[in-house]
Amino acid sequence: MECVECFLRDAFFQKCDLTRSSFCGSDLCHTQFEECKFHYADMSDTINFSISPENNDITHAIMSVDGALALLHKYQLTIR
Numbered sequence: 001m002e003c004v005e006c007f008l009r010d011a012f013f014q015k016c017d018l019t020r021s022s023f024c025g026s027d028l029c030h031t032q033f034e035e036c037k038f039h040y041a042d043m044s045d046t047i048n049f050s051i052s053p054e055n056n057d058i059t060h061a062i063m064s065v066d067g068a069l070a071l072l073h074k075y076q077l078t079i080r
Contacts, residue, residue, distance in 0.1 A: 023049075043067050050074070 001021040011031040019039040028049040036056045043049065043063040051058060053071055069079060 001018060003023045003026050005025040007027045008031050009029045013036050014034040016036045018036050018041050022042040023046045024042055025045045027047050033051050033056050038056060038058045038061040040060045043061055046067060
């Protein structure tokens with residue numbers, strides 16, 4: 001699936017195989033993912049996304065450092 005430089009607002013993906021998908025440069029504001037596979041999915045420069053590693057398989061997903069840190073948002077950590 002190609003979603004390059006898209007604006008997906010309030011979308012809901014459930015039990016989707018997003019293997020090798022690209023969300024490069026997309027804004028996923030309030031988009032939810034439930035039980036999805038992100039194997040080798042490219043999330044480079046994707047903003048406003050929230051993916052729970054507990055509920056989704058993110059094995060080998062490609063993302064920026066900021067994207068990887070966003071995965072920790074729900075834990076309310078202070079990262080310095």
